[in-house]
Structure formats: C-alpha cells, structure tokens
Amino acid sequence: MIREWMKVVNHQQIAFQTYLLELQGEISTLVERPGQFVHVQVSDQFFLRRPVSIADVSPVKGTITLLYKVMGEGTEALTKKAVGDKVDIVGPGGNGFPVEQEKGEEALLIGGGIGIPPLYYLGKQLVANGINVKSVLGYRSKAELFYVEEFNALGEVQITTNDGSVGEKGFVTDALPHLESIDAYYTCGPSIMLKNVKEKLDGVPGYISIEERMGCGIGACFACVLETSESCDKGYVRVCSDGPVFRPGEVIL
Secondary structure (H helix, E strand, O other), X not given: OEEEEEEEEEEEEEEOOEEEEEEEOXXXXXXXXXXXXXXXXXXXXXXXXXXXXXXXXXXOOOEEEEEEEOOOHHHHHHOOOOOOXXXXXXXXXXXXXXXXXXXXXXXXXXXXXXXXXHHHHHHHHHHHOOOEEEEEEEEOOHHHOOOHHHHHOOEEEEEEEOOOOOOEEOOHHHHOOOHHHOOEEEEEEOHHHHHHHHHHOOOOOEEEEEOOOOOOOOOOOOOOEEEEOOOOOOOEEEOOOOOEEEOOOOEOO
16 A cells, blocks of 8 residues: 555546546556555545545556545545646555456346445456356436446446336345356445345355445554454454455444
8 A cells, every 4th residue: 555646637527426537656556456445635625535446447557447426525625636636545455355256157246326336347357257247236316327338348237226217116135136146246335235235145155345434544543443243253343454345244234
C-alpha cells in the first residue's frame, strides 16, 4: 500500500448519482486481487478519506477505474474533479476475492447497488481463468443502471430493480438460481442483502465483500470491526485490513 497523487484521466456520470473515475498512477500496478479498494482524500475540507472499491484495472494504460455514488458532501465534492487534476490516494488496501476456481466451473456474481463495481474486475479475472460467469445485479430503478453491457460481455446477466422498471421486480435474492447450477458465489452489497444471500445459498462455497464505514483504512483505528462467528473464533476482524472479503461463515452480519 502506498500514498500517491493519481492523475484523473476520465471522469463522467454514468447513471443517477453514479460516477466513473479513472485514475492513472503506480497504484494500478500494485493491485493483486479483485475486491481491493483505495482510500480517497477528496480535499483538505474533509478529514476522513472515502473508501472506494476498484472496479477495473488497465495495465496497458496504468489506470484503475472507480465507480462511486454520491452519498453526501464528500462524494459530491469528488464529482468536481476534472481530467488532469490530481487526487490523493492511498492503496490498494484490503484482501480481495480469490480467483482459483477450476476451469469450466460455474461462478455466480451477486451485486447490489454500489456493491456491483468490484464484481466486474472479479468477473473479468474469472473469465480469463476459464470460469463460466453468471451475474445477478440489483438496482433501485432503471435510472440507476450501470455497467450492464460490461457484465453481459462476461456471461449471462439477470437484472432486478426495486420498482420493477427493468428486469424482475424485487431484490437480487428473489432471482437467485437453483443451487445445483452453482459451484461458487461471490457477492457484494448492503449487509441485509449479504445476510439473505448467505441464507439462500447455504452449503455453496462463497465469498462476501462487506461495505463498511472506515476511519484510517489500514487497520489501526478499529472503526470498522465486525464480530466473528463461533466457528471462526477470531473475536473481531477489521473490514479494512482483514477484509473486505470474507467467507460467509466467518463474520456475523
């Protein structure tokens, strides 16, 4: 993990309150696994950094792509960054998703809202390793859809929206396929969604990526701790440094 002033090479709105930010710099060469994140210092006006998952990496361009949603004053200020600006970034942080499935196996990606971005880079890695990828992606409405075409390029995609404006009305857990068609699943989204996915896919090998507010982002402040299950017997883990990716049975949501 390093601190770097990364250059903005692309910044655009891609859906309602959702932006794509492409940054160029050395950090792009340090990403080891999909599911890792960077800690973004929006400006001197905001004391805490914002953790944003890495949606894609381009070794050719030397860039990382971040997809973020405007959630408050900090992320609203981030939208003002222009191409050519420099952004203070620390990363890459955290432990990401493993991609060591056997060729020909079926992997299911399950994403909800802004939990969708890290699954895209994961899906690219899985496909490159010969894994068959299917995705179930949940959004609030048609206005908030993003990266659907990109996921379609990886394999079969099913869309759910809360209001039914696109795809199946409901939540991603309403559209999960039968267990016998899945060798492993990977999911990221709100805690309530992760909990429901764990319950519905009980018995299937999987990995969950947890969204959590962070302070330092390096495991020193203990602001993002989660209690572990009795089977894990670790007491507490830090999402920023021990995660954000865990086995479903490791943590209590």
